[in-house]
Amino acid sequence: MFRKGITGLLGFDRVCVQQFETVLLYRNGRFEKALTPGRHRIRAGSRQLARIDLRPEVFRFTQGAVSADRFAVNLIYVARTQIVDPRAAFESTQNYRDEIYIRLQSIVKAVCSRKPRLEIQMDHQSFSNSVQKAASQVLRSIGCECLTFELLQVDSTGPVAELDNRRMGFTAHHSMMKEA
Incomplete structure (x- = not known):
């Protein structure tokens, strides 16, 4: 619990997206949004992440x-x-x-x-x-x-x-x- 910090207690997870990728966020099987490079806090729960490598x-x-x-x-x-x-x-x-x-x-x-x-x-x-x-x-x-x-x-x-x-x-x- 201490590793996730205060955001973990509030029901958020951290996601780090690399410079060469996009992460697709799905909730309950439906597309919600694409996460761009950087750090993101997303609400925990019924979610799936798909990492897509954009390099040629x-x-x-x-x-x-x-x-x-x-x-x-x-x-x-x-x-x-x-x-x-x-x-x-x-x-x-x-x-x-x-x-x-x-x-x-x-x-x-x-x-x-x-x-x-x-x-x-x-x-x-x-x-x-x-x-x-x-x-x-x-x-x-x-x-x-x-x-x-x-x-x-x-x-x-x-x-x-x-x-x-x-x-x-x-x-x-x-x-x-x-x-x-």
Whole structure:
């Protein structure tokens, strides 16, 4: 009783909210308010607290997709996201991270299906900008935003990869023959 002090005797608890988080206060299962960084005194009783970390998160993906010209490609990319609406992120889904993961993969698949393979492979910046813009719109409904998206690597798979390898082999063989 002495540890809580006079406020504890009056039925209040202290809550310390870190600079990088927001704490959502629920009473009897209903949202009451969001606590900003700092110290707060809240009335004890039927309350629940949800701590939401607002620091940006980085997701790394390896994903297969099909381009507009029907070639299979393997993509490696990184997305940096951040919660912009803590209440929406907490209430809209059981696990917002899983939701971000699934939605980003769907967006990348959709953008790939609208661009030819060579454009995806040759213009990473344009592809990244398209995905980032679409991702920010889609993630907004779960209280998040896509801060950055970077396509790191694109590889062809299947018959096109074999064709590319044959061409490269032919080019290497042809240039070796020229040198001889």
